[in-house]
Amino acid sequence: MEKSTDQELMSMVLKKNTRALKILYSRYEMRIHNFILRYTGNKEIAQDLLQETFTRVWFAAHSFNHDSGNFKGWLYTIALNISRNEMSKKRYAYHYCEISEIPYQDEPTNPRSEEPDAAMEQADLKNVVEKAVGKLSPLLREIVILKHYQQLKFSEIAEMTQTPEGTLKARFHRAVAQLKELLDPTEL
Numbered sequence: 001m002e003k004s005t006d007q008e009l010m011s012m013v014l015k016k017n018t019r020a021l022k023i024l025y026s027r028y029e030m031r032i033h034n035f036i037l038r039y040t041g042n043k044e045i046a047q048d049l050l051q052e053t054f055t056r057v058w059f060a061a062h063s064f065n066h067d068s069g070n071f072k073g074w075l076y077t078i079a080l081n082i083s084r085n086e087m088s089k090k091r092y093a094y095h096y097c098e099i100s101e102i103p104y105q106d107e108p109t110n111p112r113s114e115e116p117d118a119a120m121e122q123a124d125l126k127n128v129v130e131k132a133v134g135k136l137s138p139l140l141r142e143i144v145i146l147k148h149y150q151q152l153k154f155s156e157i158a159e160m161t162q163t164p165e166g167t168l169k170a171r172f173h174r175a176v177a178q179l180k181e182l183l184d185p186t187e188l
Helices: 006-014 018-040 043-059 071-088 116-134 138-149 154-161 165-182
Strands: none
Touching: 006 018, 006 071, 018 043, 018 071, 018 138, 043 071, 071 138, 071 154, 116 138, 116 165, 138 154, 138 165, 154 165
């Protein structure tokens, strides 16, 4: 069962197979948690919304389109909608989340990372960039998180958000332009 595709596992989840859901959870837990954490900037909310996302997967398995087989896009759509809904509530405000609090997955290794100075420089640079991303408007921050950090294609994001690809590309370019303004070249 571990080697089953996401689509096969979703067929099993539809039949209320809890083991299949656990396998999907283990495959996507870190990615979805990191996405929600970057979106909300709050560890407690991110953990709650992660659980809510997979609860929705369980109860909404019938809405998964087994013909397209795009589980990853469907899952991110659920996580995005839950995050948007939660953060739209007035009791929350967007807060910057320290870079050291976010567990990274599949981070490229820096050949100089063995050197303490290089590691320190890299950590400082990440902090500066994360603070700048945190200053973007929610729509621009969302596209940066999905495109850069989650490494989704514009077509996948368009499907998830029901937004035309051209609009997403324009938002991404606007976000990059704002990030360039926010990032002081002397700090980099």
